[in-house]
Amino acid sequence: MEKSSLLLAGALLLLPLLVLLRNAATKRSRRLPPGPPAVPLFGNLLWLRNSAADVEPLLLGLFKQYGPIALIRDGVALSDRPRAATSSLLGVTDNIITRANYGPVWRLLRRNLVSETLNHARVKQFAPARAWVRRVLLEKLREEENPNVMEAFQYSMFCLLVLMCFGERLDEPAVRAIEEAERAWLIYISRKLTVFFFLPCVSRHLFRDRLRVAHELRMRQRSLFVPLIEARREYKRLGRQAPEKETTFQHSYVDTLLDVTLPDEGNRPLTNDEIVALCSEFLNAGTDTTSTGLQWIMAELVKNPAVQEKLHAEIQATCRGENEEEEEVSEEKIEGNKMPYLKAVILEGLRKHPPGHFVLPHKAAQDMDVGGYLVPKGATVNFMVAEMGRDEKEWGETAMEFVPERFLEEGGSKLAAVDVYGTKGIKMMPFGVGRRICAGLSIAMLHLEYFVANMVKEFEWKEVPGQEVDFAEKREFTTVMAKPLRPRLVPRRD
Template sequence: MVAETLHPSRVRLFSPARAWVRRVLVDKLREAGDPLGNGAVVMEAFRYAMFCLLVLMCFGERLDEPAVRAIAAAQRDWLAFVAKNPSVFAFWPALTRRLFRRRLQAGLDARRRQKELFVPLINDRRDRKKQLSESAAAAATAATKKDTTFEHAYVDTLLDLRLPNEEDGHDRALTDDEMANLCSEFLTAGTDTTSTALQWIMAELVKNPSIQAKLHAEIESTCNNDDDHDEVTEDDTHAMPYLKAVVLEGLRRHPPAHFLLTHKAGEDVEVGGYTIPKGAAVNFTVAEMGWDAREWDRPMEFVPERFLPGGEGDGVDVTGSREIRMMPFGAGRRICAGLGVAMLHLEYFVANLVREFEWKEVPGHEVDLTETQEFTTVMKKPLRPILVPRRNQTTPTPH
């Protein structure tokens, strides 16, 4: 995944996909607008758009809305099972599998549904791969067969993998079950985290209109105030230091995951005067690191300027290679594999959403930054802003 699908050269291949999803998201937000001025609930649109993008990156196919929503529903069912039940079945499995057989069946049904949806898409890529390898003519036909089919997909890399087979000593391909499970992980890792971070950042921009105005000015300056400049591109975002500062401050103040996956000490070790014994479970308090008053001035305030040159966060490395003052993606060898693409998606969508709309607070219904825990740490009261179009509306995009 890291060497192929998430490599920068591969990620650039998905720029048409990002542009399509941007148009889908803008259309969804326009549809969600309330003519009575009560604001639009935007999180559902964020989740749907991110899911469209991750499904396309996974399977290499631009699917219609019913197909995307069917995959999203199957993913939700599986995550609901995983969130509630694994510890039950880990205790005395021979007994709990019998006592809670209905729960177990629900999990098996969720996996079966995923496979029903994923395997036909995997087979389409398998057939395409076979066509591309047969002849140049077939390759040209396959490459131009459908304008919804993309050159690269995560599934392509899974089809190329070979695992050692201990029984006969020959390498084997991944099974359909294994590929379906890996596709499920791919979709899970990149959807809720990004849509959650996007909602928190946009909530802060609604709550802080002066910051939003400063960001909008940078975007328009970079795009030369040109309405024909259809989108803020990935190359455009490279020239926007304040945009990067806004995203970093959003991740510092509102990391989607307040804890990383639990680690375990491999040996006895001293940390800050405490002995961590070998085998002890270790949790990293990601949010509290970013809110540490010993490291950050006014840590609970949203101040993107701290990440500009000369600010206290100037040069902060979110990978933790030099020092760790915030670690929204973890650090070290177990750092999030999707760090680069997550930052790209956040910068791209924040910039385009601010360019497309002015995000305003609903009078009498101020933004509430109270948190609640779901799969990620989300807003307890979902963001519901008034969206004022800044540019001429375009024809709605087919979903």
């Protein structure tokens, strides 16, 4: 009797493994795409030795070995997100725009962000905030003869996004505290938590110290954000009776989140933890990417003085008043096609140096056939954004050169039709494409154009002997310059 029981138990234990092996064999017969080695039940072994920062050279090796696989259609089937093991291990909510699966919660949160905070009218309301941040940025750049401009960009963008998020213009120590907390969290999860992709039920015990540190970093975020959220809740409660302060704005992203309810969960409001996660997402999406884009674009202008002078000439011609030059390049001056060369410079910077070399990973919602390969349901799919923008087959022999004119029509007076939305064909996708395209694309372009124009108007950006521009890359949360840009800034005005 005992022998029969043991045999039955053994069969029951082996059955799931046999099913997995059979399914794996079936899928192999249907030609899975090439990829890193994986073991049934355990997953990809590369995460034991590599962090997320190492994935690009690994995928580039596969790309060179097997060639590209085109993927343009079937947007709905690739609109889900793979669930990170760290979400359940850390108790982090998936109710945020970048991590929620394609469904009602995602649509609700994205619609709220776009219609209530990123629509044209709301963005215009924050014009005084951008003017204030422009002054903050220029002051930071004047502090040193050869400033580390990336530090100035990051701080300035945090000033702006913190104000947009919480509706309050905070002082420098408060902004610095939020900046440090966000950066520590992002860098830690990208470098230290990928080990949990491999058999989480075991790795959670082997690497419990990493989970402890991650919990502490998350609690640090919460301790900084919750008081600001509660202050905004009180501001909304008081309404017109709220005391007027010069540092307080009438609208903020948090205001909209306090009004969101989840219909599928009894119309409950968002919890503070969910609002903290959404605020963190808002700050990270609008600061690191923009500051990284600014650094690469300004580095190219330092290295290509003829391009910089052509841009400055357009700025001068557009902004010169009847009697004297205006103090700033106003947002009205960069709207429409008034400054086509500025827009071409920004697009060329994003083509050659996209801040994210990958968009956030997608997940196949069903088995798909792509280029003769099976992409099985549940598979993670990545898009190599940088390789698209640098592909000589699409961009010619000058693909690795900085040539803004490629985005202008013949004669240079008008911006050529550029499809960065992926509606006709994908030649570059710095903001992603399709249903999961970056919700902040328009405001990101506005910020890049506004701050680049004003920095070029204010200073001539020159290379410093011994501090030459080096275009070597380093992966952090975004892909940054391995050697930070330190130019010499010559004021153009007394």
